[in-house]
Amino acid sequence: MTGTPATEPEQPHDLVGIGIGPFNLSLAALADGVHGGIAATFYEQRPAFTWHPGLLIDGATLQVPFLADLVTLADPASPWTFLNYLRSRDRLFPFYFAERFHIQRAEYDAYCRWVSHSLSGLNFGHQIDAVRWNPERSLFEVDFTQLDTDGEAEALGRAYTRNIVLGVGTEPYVPEPLRPLAEAPAVPVIHSADYLDHRERLLAAEHITIIGSGQSGAEVFLDLLRARPEGVEKIHWLTRTEAFAPMEYSKLGLEHFTPDYTRYFHALPEQTRDELLPRQWQLHKGIDAGTMAAIHDELYRRTLHWGWPDVVLTPGVSVRTAGRVATTKVELHLEHLQQGARSRLTTGAVVLATGYRERPLNRMLAGLDPYVLRDASGRTRIDDQFRMVLDDSVTGSVYVQNAERHTHGVGAPDLGLAAWRSASILNSLTGKEPYPLPQRTAFTSFGLERREAPSIPAQAPVLTPLAQGN
Numbered sequence: 001m002t003g004t005p006a007t008e009p010e011q012p013h014d015l016v017g018i019g020i021g022p023f024n025l026s027l028a029a030l031a032d033g034v035h036g037g038i039a040a041t042f043y044e045q046r047p048a049f050t051w052h053p054g055l056l057i058d059g060a061t062l063q064v065p066f067l068a069d070l071v072t073l074a075d076p077a078s079p080w081t082f083l084n085y086l087r088s089r090d091r092l093f094p095f096y097f098a099e100r101f102h103i104q105r106a107e108y109d110a111y112c113r114w115v116s117h118s119l120s121g122l123n124f125g126h127q128i129d130a131v132r133w134n135p136e137r138s139l140f141e142v143d144f145t146q147l148d149t150d151g152e153a154e155a156l157g158r159a160y161t162r163n164i165v166l167g168v169g170t171e172p173y174v175p176e177p178l179r180p181l182a183e184a185p186a187v188p189v190i191h192s193a194d195y196l197d198h199r200e201r202l203l204a205a206e207h208i209t210i211i212g213s214g215q216s217g218a219e220v221f222l223d224l225l226r227a228r229p230e231g232v233e234k235i236h237w238l239t240r241t242e243a244f245a246p247m248e249y250s251k252l253g254l255e256h257f258t259p260d261y262t263r264y265f266h267a268l269p270e271q272t273r274d275e276l277l278p279r280q281w282q283l284h285k286g287i288d289a290g291t292m293a294a295i296h297d298e299l300y301r302r303t304l305h306w307g308w309p310d311v312v313l314t315p316g317v318s319v320r321t322a323g324r325v326a327t328t329k330v331e332l333h334l335e336h337l338q339q340g341a342r343s344r345l346t347t348g349a350v351v352l353a354t355g356y357r358e359r360p361l362n363r364m365l366a367g368l369d370p371y372v373l374r375d376a377s378g379r380t381r382i383d384d385q386f387r388m389v390l391d392d393s394v395t396g397s398v399y400v401q402n403a404e405r406h407t408h409g410v411g412a413p414d415l416g417l418a419a420w421r422s423a424s425i426l427n428s429l430t431g432k433e434p435y436p437l438p439q440r441t442a443f444t445s446f447g448l449e450r451r452e453a454p455s456i457p458a459q460a461p462v463l464t465p466l467a468q469g470n
Contacts, residue, residue: 015429016142016161017042018128018364020049022415023401024068024167025112028119029080029423033071034426034434041159043126043144047151049116051109054194060219061102063247068416069108070115074423080119085111088124125149126157131164132367136331138395140164141367150256163429170356170413177322178211178352186327192216193351195223203227205348206234209332211319212353213239215247218287220351222295231306236345238317238334247286249426255442256283257411259420264446265409266384273406283410285355358403368398375406382407386410388422399425 015031017024020042031038067073069082077086082103086092096191116122130143139160146155149437172191174182181189188205190198192212202208202224210221221237237244248254255261265273302309314336321333325346332345365372371391373381380400386408388398402420405412423435 011039012139012160012162013039013041014161015040015163015165016140016159017165018131018142019166019168020044020046020116020122021126021167021169021402022051022070022112023169023418023422024165025049025115025119025122026418027159027165027167027401028117028122029070029078029427030419030422030426030434030435032080032119034077034430035077036146038430040245041121041123043128043142043159044122044124045127045147047125047147047149049113049124051112052105052193053109054196055192055216055219056106056109056196057219057223058106059316060105061288062105062108062415063102063215064414064416065101066103068414068418069111071282071419071422073416074419074437080115082108082111085114088114128364130367131365133371133394133396134160135393138162140396140398161396163399165399165401166361166403167439168359168361169402171359172352173355173357174352175211175319175354177319178350181322181324181330181350181351187324187330188349189330190349190351192220192351193356195220199223202349202351207346208234208351209236209330209345209349210351210353211238212355213241213244213287213315214285214353214355215287215291217340217351217353218244218291218295218357220353222291222298224351225295225298225311227307230302231310233302233310235311236347237311237313238319239315240318240337241281241285241315242338243315244292244313245282245286246289246292248283251287252444255444256280256409257414257416258441259417259437260440260442260444261363261446262408262417263384266407267447270377273403273409274377277405277410280354280410284414299318358405361403377406386425387458388427397429399429401425419465 015038017027017040024042028042029039031040033464062368066082071078071080072082085094111433114339125147127145127147128142129145130140133142138159139162142159142161142164144157144159145153146157148154172193174191178189181187182191188201208224210217217237217239221235224235225233299311316337317334318337319332320335323331325331329346330350332344332347334345335342371394373389373391375381382400383389383406386399386404388400390398402413411417420437423437427433427435427437
């Protein structure tokens, strides 16, 4: 590995993207279609594109329609649409006859990998180490480490850019009481993000406990239930929420995932936004109704010959503490939130379907910290064009993708808004409008609009007759 960062000989980039998940891949695909071109490059630490590989369970589908691909809702004529992917694989007619509006997750992953293999300017195996603002050159400096196929450092490098977009995504969240157990290899306590990697080990356990009531927890529960012997399933499914609740999927409810609602939410006072977000959990943390029906169908089917299945589903339960029993089991100390009752559960394996949190960027962005303006809670302020609000001395922009839930609402992690947000960023970046965006996207008016009262003439107009009678 070289010891000194090497500066790139070419001109500074217009845009450097950090992270290549679906959101920055969407941005790269749309940037590819901007007339006149944008000098953009993207860096990703992983050796290749992957999208939640641990949850590509056979039969699991996206919770958004296939039109929520990387580009269609901003540019349906783009060469990077899902339909064009199908055409490139001679699969358009099978898809047409399948009549599927919601595709399988594995197919979405394959589509994104097709785009990532075809686009230029995507650099995998590059770890971003630091980002700084260089006031003398009016450019951002991006230091990176190039990794070899084993993930070991191979060379250092530096890129210069006028603008940056952060798309590093989120990371699995492990509750504090379970972190020591998740880090110990003896008993499988794994996050649902790694489910498929540990599936056989989980099935070998005498008893399995799933914690978390969202879509991931439901899919893992259903997959394990189908794979366990009838009558001796031995599965517990626990959640803090008061019910195994369906996701809000009514047509008007879905309008919370429109640009209209995003703009409305961003304009609300900070305190109002903070109070509103927790109340909207069912918009994005509930369970797909089809998955709930499949679970009930499987449980009901098992009552035909074996009586009630050996399964316990309990909402309203929190895990207070946890510990190992000998070397092969875990003991969970539970509390029922409504009853106030406490109990213990001994289990052979735990799957944590406990969601994700925004990936911390403090270390990577430490060089920008003096320029970053923050809100009353110390979070980065994000403007209505998805830019971090920086000191006026910084002439470049730092855009964010899926790191603005506190300012833009529940739609921040939603795939359905990916193309619109990417197009918004490119419109802001270019100062033009390479992607004209709709002015209205929802039937719902989320706030009271301030409209000017129509002007009233001082006196009634004099009407001139078109024809005179005799």
